[in-house]
Amino acid sequence: MRTLPPTPGPGPTGERPVCLYARDLPADVSVGAHSHEWGQLTYAHNGMMRVSAENSSWIVPPQRAIWIAPHVVHEVTMLEAACLSPLRIHATRDPFRGERCRVVEVGSLLRELIAALEPGDQPRAPERAELLGELILDELARAPSRPIRVPLPADKRLRGLCQALIDAPGDTRTLADWAPAVGASERTLARLFERELGMSFGQWRQQVRLAHGASLIARGMPLWQVAQQLGYASQSAFTAMFRKTFGTTPSAFFADDRIKS
Structure with a gap:
């Protein structure tokens, strides 16, 4: 299995608390163990992945995503080819206070909001990106959790x-x-x-x-x-x-x- 570095790019800011950096990954590759100063919603709108963190492992299909709090070491393994689209969320805007990892359902509205968010750190319409980010944070906090955790x-x-x-x-x-x-x-x-x-x-x-x-x-x-x-x-x-x-x-x-x- 090939191990890749995390997706490059700057993190979120106070002015833009939610940003997205997407990349296509084949099956049987791993994004090696790492952590961030920001929180991350690890999500792929297609394909399936395995996320390991906090001595646990979760299998994550497109209808699910996993929240990983700032500074939590984690690893992502692609079980199928997919577009990995992690949301980077400023540490001050943590939607799940006190939870280091949380699996959430990605409903139709949250899925469309993520799809509408321009990837990268310089969106063509920054005001729209800011509004989408706020809607994503609001919807994320309401998303139900239905995890199946495998302890390691x-x-x-x-x-x-x-x-x-x-x-x-x-x-x-x-x-x-x-x-x-x-x-x-x-x-x-x-x-x-x-x-x-x-x-x-x-x-x-x-x-x-x-x-x-x-x-x-x-x-x-x-x-x-x-x-x-x-x-x-x-x-x-x-x-x-x-x-x-x-x-x-x-x-x-x-x-x-x-x-x-």
Whole structure:
């Protein structure tokens, strides 16, 4: 995987608190770990990405974006080719006071406001850019949050295992199968999952599959295909797991998104 530097360009100012710097990125590239003096709404209007920060990972489809507070170290990995369009937001205009990371829905109005914002630091109509920025901040503060967070461990052996499953959530190997590959016994790995992540290996893998599955459903992939990609024996098995976690079916969970879109 190729690692790229962050998008260049100056940050937001008091006069222009919201600015956008877009660039097209292919799949399987990563914007290496970095931080900013400003806050950032990491967003791509097409394609899918993975954002890692604060010992957690989030799978982010086009209907979602993730707020990253100033000075939070983060990394972005493109799971599909996309136009990465992060919004840079002045630290004094933080829409989510006290929250370092927050996943938000990108509804139709917020999506169109972002699309209308000229990229770069010298818009042809600065007054219009300022007004759009204020509308974006107002809409962003109202945006509902529906995150599926995947916690990440500090232990190097466990982190390697977890990263491999995040990259291939349909992998069906057991903890005993993984033990020789990471250089630790099955018992040691089981203890590490409970100690570092507060859950069993099976529970953690379910979170990974939920994160990927929710994003694929949001993209419009049929449920049977989602289940197949994630290693489930059938669509009904995946639906049962989804209902157990969220108390509703995948179709009902995403019904509001389809109405808003």
